[in-house]
Amino acid sequence: xxxxxxxxxxxxxxxxxxxxxxxxxxxxxxxxxxxxxxxxxxxxxxxxxxxxxxxxxxxxxxxxxxxxxxxxxxxxxxxxxxxxxxxxxxxxxxxxxxxxxxxxxxxxxxxxxxxxxxxxxxxxxxxxxxxxxxxxxxxxxxxxxxxxxxxxxxxxxxxxxxxxxxxxxxxxxxxxxxxxxxxxxxxxxxxxxxxxxxxxxxxxxxxxxxxxxxxxxxxxxxxxxxxxxxxxxxxxxxxxxxxxxxxxxxxxxxxxxxxxxxxxxxxxxxxxxxxxxxxxxxxxxxxxxxxxxxxxxxxxxxxxxxxxxxxxxxxxxxxxxxxxxxxxxxxxxxxxxxxxxxxxxxxxxxxxxxxxxxxxxxxxxxxxxxxxxxxxxxxxxxxxxxxxxxxxxxxxxxxxxxxxxxxxxxxxxxxxxxxxxxxxxxxxxxxxxxxxxxxxxxxxxxxxxxxxxxxxxxxxxxxxxxxxxxxxxxxxxxxxxxxxxxxxxxxxxxxxxxxxxxxxxxxxxxxxxxxxxxxxxxxxxxxxxxxxxxxxxxxxxxxxxxxxxxxxxxxx
Numbered sequence: 001x002x003x004x005x006x007x008x009x010x011x012x013x014x015x016x017x018x019x020x021x022x023x024x025x026x027x028x029x030x031x032x033x034x035x036x037x038x039x040x041x042x043x044x045x046x047x048x049x050x051x052x053x054x055x056x057x058x059x060x061x062x063x064x065x066x067x068x069x070x071x072x073x074x075x076x077x078x079x080x081x082x083x084x085x086x087x088x089x090x091x092x093x094x095x096x097x098x099x100x101x102x103x104x105x106x107x108x109x110x111x112x113x114x115x116x117x118x119x120x121x122x123x124x125x126x127x128x129x130x131x132x133x134x135x136x137x138x139x140x141x142x143x144x145x146x147x148x149x150x151x152x153x154x155x156x157x158x159x160x161x162x163x164x165x166x167x168x169x170x171x172x173x174x175x176x177x178x179x180x181x182x183x184x185x186x187x188x189x190x191x192x193x194x195x196x197x198x199x200x201x202x203x204x205x206x207x208x209x210x211x212x213x214x215x216x217x218x219x220x221x222x223x224x225x226x227x228x229x230x231x232x233x234x235x236x237x238x239x240x241x242x243x244x245x246x247x248x249x250x251x252x253x254x255x256x257x258x259x260x261x262x263x264x265x266x267x268x269x270x271x272x273x274x275x276x277x278x279x280x281x282x283x284x285x286x287x288x289x290x291x292x293x294x295x296x297x298x299x300x301x302x303x304x305x306x307x308x309x310x311x312x313x314x315x316x317x318x319x320x321x322x323x324x325x326x327x328x329x330x331x332x333x334x335x336x337x338x339x340x341x342x343x344x345x346x347x348x349x350x351x352x353x354x355x356x357x358x359x360x361x362x363x364x365x366x367x368x369x370x371x372x373x374x375x376x377x378x379x380x381x382x383x384x385x386x387x388x389x390x391x392x393x394x395x396x397x398x399x400x401x402x403x404x405x406x407x408x409x410x411x412x413x414x415x416x417x418x419x420x421x422x423x424x425x426x427x428x429x430x431x432x433x434x435x436x437x438x439x440x441x442x443x444x445x446x447x448x449x450x451x452x453x454x455x456x457x458x459x460x461x462x463x464x465x466x467x468x469x470x471x472x473x474x475x476x477x478x479x480x481x482x483x484x485x486x487x488x489x490x491x492x493x494x495x496x497x498x499x500x501x502x503x504x505x506x507x508x509x510x511x512x513x514x515x516x517x518x519x520x521x522x523x524x525x526x527x528x529x530x531x532x533x534x535x536x537x538x539x540x541x542x543x544x545x546x547x548x549x550x551x552x553x554x555x556x
Contacts (some may be wrong), residue, residue: 004356005031009069010363013055016069025060033057034066038098041084052099054110065109068096075112086112126411172221173214179207180217188226189237196223242368261375262301262337264456265449269306269335270376271297272325273315273343277384279393279414280312280421288411291395292418294425295319297327298376299335301452303438304445305379305429306331310422317348318476324354325474328464336462337361341373350476357473358464387428391416 007013008352013031020026032053040050054066070078075094079086088094094112103110140158147157170177185251188199200222205217236244262268273295280289297307307326309319327334338360340346346362357361365372388394393414397404406412434446441448464470 004352005029013073014068014361016056016067020056020058026058027061028059030057031055035101038102040082041097043083048159054099065103066099067111068099070112112251113413172217174211176214176217179210179212180222181229184226184229189229189234191238191240196226213313214481216362227370245369262299264336265299265301265304265452266331266333266459266462268300268337268339270300270339270373271295271320271346272341272373272376272380273319274380276310276388278388278391278416278421279395279410280416280418281414283417283419288414289418292421293319295323296376296379297335297338297350298379299449300339300375301447302445302448303375303379303441304434304449306335308425308429310416310425312417315343315345317345317351320345320348320351321354321474321476325471328470329466332463332466334358334464337363339365339373341365342367354473381424383428383433386433387425391421468518 005017005399007017017029020029032055034057035051035053037049037403038052039047042048055069056067058065058067075086079088085098086094086096096110096112099110143157144154145157148154172180179440180203183199183203187202188194188196194235197219200219203222204216232244232247235247238527267268273293275291275293278291280292281287282289289312292310292312295309295311295315296305298305309322309323309326309329311319311322313319324334336359338355342364345351352362370377389396393416395410397408398410435444437444438448443451
């Protein structure tokens with residue numbers, strides 16, 4: 001349709017968008033198109049009214065209506081909590097009853113698309129020299145045959161089952177266990193974060209109040225019950241979801257349902273910023289300029305660093321656009337999907353327009369979930385330990401401020417300039433790190449990148465020409481919209497650089513300034529722009545007349 005489509009879930013809605021793109025029955029579709037008010041009866045019999053925005057509005061050859069994409073498990077939970085809103089028929093189809101009634105009034109349909117329909121898209125389309133008693137041998141033989149018949153693997157029957165040894169019967173009544181768990185859930189697993197001893201005191205009082213005849217469990221037994229319930233859910237109840245994220249399930253092995261880092265090079269790229277652990281100085285005055293920021297683009301499949309950009313400016317859309325320009329300059333291509341965090345610079349109109357112009361999909365990582373960006377976060381840690389912390393002026397000592405003195409202060413130790421650091425950092429990233437074996441891959445990023453292109457193809461149709469048109473796409477407009485004057489000033493500045501080089505060689509060409517000024521036409525309708533333009537051009541002309549005094553200075 002020539003439009004960009006946004007999605008909230010890359011596991012549900014994004015495959016749905018891909019299905020719409022390939023479905024010949026779909027003419028047009030729009031994301032989150034319309035908001036309307038629904039009402040239904042709650043479990044208590046009250047009338048509930050709420051606003052609802054469907055995921056997509058789809059126009060097909062013979063019909064049109066709203067479509068909502070939710071996972072099967074999510075629909076089952078909603079049907080349990082809100083049976084008058086979500087229901088499933090005998091044929092297995094889900095219905096949003098209030099939404100269906102509202103859509104029928106408009107002559108449209110409303111469908112709940114199950115996640116199972118698109119799940120295939122997500123999967124991507126194997127006794128040593130020892131005398132033993134005969135009785136033991138017979139017992140092992142019996143266990144082996146029993147396991148062979150039950151599990152189709154006799155070896156399982158030979159494994160020692162230590163957990164079944166000894167008296168495993170509980171010494172506390174089942175009712176008492178449930179009472180202890182209730183006290184732990186209501187008193188310990190709350191945001192008040194009460195201590196174990198305080199909650200045990202509450203248990204003792206409640207135990208006596210309820211008149212239980214069995215003996216009160218000891219404090220050690222009570223503490224062991226709390227420890228048995230420890231984990232993600234307990235931490236979430238006591239400290240919140242952000243604190244519990246570290247204890248969330250981890251992917252210890254790869255399966256078909258495990259989220260991938262891409263199947264080929266340039267499929268997924270990660271962009272992020274970090275402030276480098278090194279102090280820099282000015283190349284002319286030697287004055288301390290502080291710590292620079294690095295913006296990095298890394299290929300998720302091969303772990304290869306595609307582009308880096310250093311600046312003293314804080315993270316902004318300008319750094320992102322310069323990074324993409326460097327990537328195209330090096331590889332004549334951009335990743336198909338770019339993963340970013342929730343920074344405001346990634347929501348810039350200029351950045352999103354650049355991605356849309358070259359058909360790049362932007363995915364935003366969930367907030368406070370660092371594992372979604374583990375690839376680039378690991379890279380930042382590696383570059384710090386292997387490169388920046390080996391340079392003079394690094395800021396390792398500032399992690400313990402009490403140890404900082406005038407002698408070891410990084411600002412007084414700094415000797416690196418921005419251009420020197422960028423040159424050596426590029427050599428480290430594009431040569432040393434690129435050829436070093438990555439533990440996660442078993443080969444270097446460059447080898448993984450090359451092998452991936454060999455298997456998946458170079459895809460020449462996705463090549464991007466690094467020309468003036470692309471450079472203009474990576475240039476933001478001025479706040480006042482005076483982009484035309486800005487381009488003229490850039491051309492004048494380029495001519496000035498050429499004249500300085502010619503002057504150093506003994507060939508001054510002042511005529512280029514005159515030619516440029518002749519092409520600048522005043523705008524009678526906007527005299528303020530003419531005055532601003534003249535304020536910039538006049539100093540350039542004055543500097544040209546005095547350029548003889550600055551031949552040896554690094555002004556350009």
